[in-house]
Amino acid sequence: MIFQNPSSFLFLLLIPLLFLFRKIGIFSRMSFPLTLSDWNGKTFALKGWNRKLFLFVSFLSNALILLAFVALVFACANPVMRRREKVFTSKGTEILFLLDTSPSMAAKDLSYMNSPITRLDAAKLSIKSIVESSEGQTFSLIAMASESAYVVPLTNDKKNFLERLDSVKVGVLGEGSAIGIGLCSAVYHLAATRAPKKCVILITDGENNAGSVHPETAARLAYDNGITLYVLGVGTRGTFTIEYVDPNTGKVRSGYYESGFDSASLEKIAFISGGKYFSVETLSSLSEAISFVSNRENVVQSFRLKTIDEYLYYKFLIAAAAMFVSAWILKRVCLSEIL
Numbered sequence: 001m002i003f004q005n006p007s008s009f010l011f012l013l014l015i016p017l018l019f020l021f022r023k024i025g026i027f028s029r030m031s032f033p034l035t036l037s038d039w040n041g042k043t044f045a046l047k048g049w050n051r052k053l054f055l056f057v058s059f060l061s062n063a064l065i066l067l068a069f070v071a072l073v074f075a076c077a078n079p080v081m082r083r084r085e086k087v088f089t090s091k092g093t094e095i096l097f098l099l100d101t102s103p104s105m106a107a108k109d110l111s112y113m114n115s116p117i118t119r120l121d122a123a124k125l126s127i128k129s130i131v132e133s134s135e136g137q138t139f140s141l142i143a144m145a146s147e148s149a150y151v152v153p154l155t156n157d158k159k160n161f162l163e164r165l166d167s168v169k170v171g172v173l174g175e176g177s178a179i180g181i182g183l184c185s186a187v188y189h190l191a192a193t194r195a196p197k198k199c200v201i202l203i204t205d206g207e208n209n210a211g212s213v214h215p216e217t218a219a220r221l222a223y224d225n226g227i228t229l230y231v232l233g234v235g236t237r238g239t240f241t242i243e244y245v246d247p248n249t250g251k252v253r254s255g256y257y258e259s260g261f262d263s264a265s266l267e268k269i270a271f272i273s274g275g276k277y278f279s280v281e282t283l284s285s286l287s288e289a290i291s292f293v294s295n296r297e298n299v300v301q302s303f304r305l306k307t308i309d310e311y312l313y314y315k316f317l318i319a320a321a322a323m324f325v326s327a328w329i330l331k332r333v334c335l336s337e338i339l
């Protein structure tokens with residue numbers, strides 16, 4: 001933090017001067033003695049907790065006035081929070097996440113902080129961690145089931161990407177897994193870009209069982225367009241419970257799912273495109289797989305540093321006003337009630 005008008009801090013010298021002048025009798029509070037005859041009544045006195053409360057509120061109100069003055073001086077000094085951020089002047093890697101949203105992705109066979117979570121939620125957590133820690137890369141997202149939808153176009157706006165990622169739900173695009181259709185859609189959106197590296201990260205837990213395009217055909221199309229495909233097979237083998245809200249009816253659908261897909265077809269499409277297949281059975285291994293891909297596909301980019309100034313004077317003004325008002329309330333309302 002820097003101050004553009006540091007000379008304003010000289011006003012802080014008024015505080016010790018005020019105490020000094022009051023000590024020697026200048027600027028002291030005026031008082032007039034008033035003598036009343038003894039009428040054998042009770043004297044006005046603050047005793048016990050009433051006296052302690054009065055002294056505390058009086059001290060608090062004076063302290064608030066003092067702090068408000070200090071905050072006002074800081075506002076006059078015009079504090080500025082200065083930071084630098086990178087502005088990339090060349091394109092980086094473009095990563096497209098192809099996320100399976102079929103009902104089987106609602107199986108809770110992964111855990112996060114010792115609590116079971118669905119495969120889809122685990123995928124979201126891993127994608128989020130990579131996006132938040134990335135620099136210079138652009139990301140996009142396609143949700144896939146029996147149909148596919150382009151959820152987020154290529155962007156480096158992390159906030160917007162993560163908000164749209166959170167909106168992806170199980171079952172919105174049907175009950176199958178049209179991997180071939182999803183890959184074709186991903187290739188279509190990446191093929192026209194001029195990034196030095198382009199890749200698709202497919203996160204799924206099953207085989208292709210819907211759509212009119214074979215996944216191997218889509219993988220060859222990706223290879224022909226210079227797009228690398230990484231396949232993450234999520235989930236463990238066994239029987240697991242599934243529970244999700246059907247977006248079409250609003251009803252809760254639940255049951256048991258027998259997980260035991262054959263990874264051979266997923267390995268093959270990754271091999272065809274020049275990529276790699278990852279078998280993912282834990283949340284940590286899922287994060288490691290996505291991190292590996294992100295680092296492997298990273299490229300050196302040119303950038304410049306941009307200075308961003310955030311002016312903070314208005315925050316100190318608001319704080320000063322709030323403390324002045326609080327002190328006034330304590331003096332005019334609370335102390336009057338006690339007295």
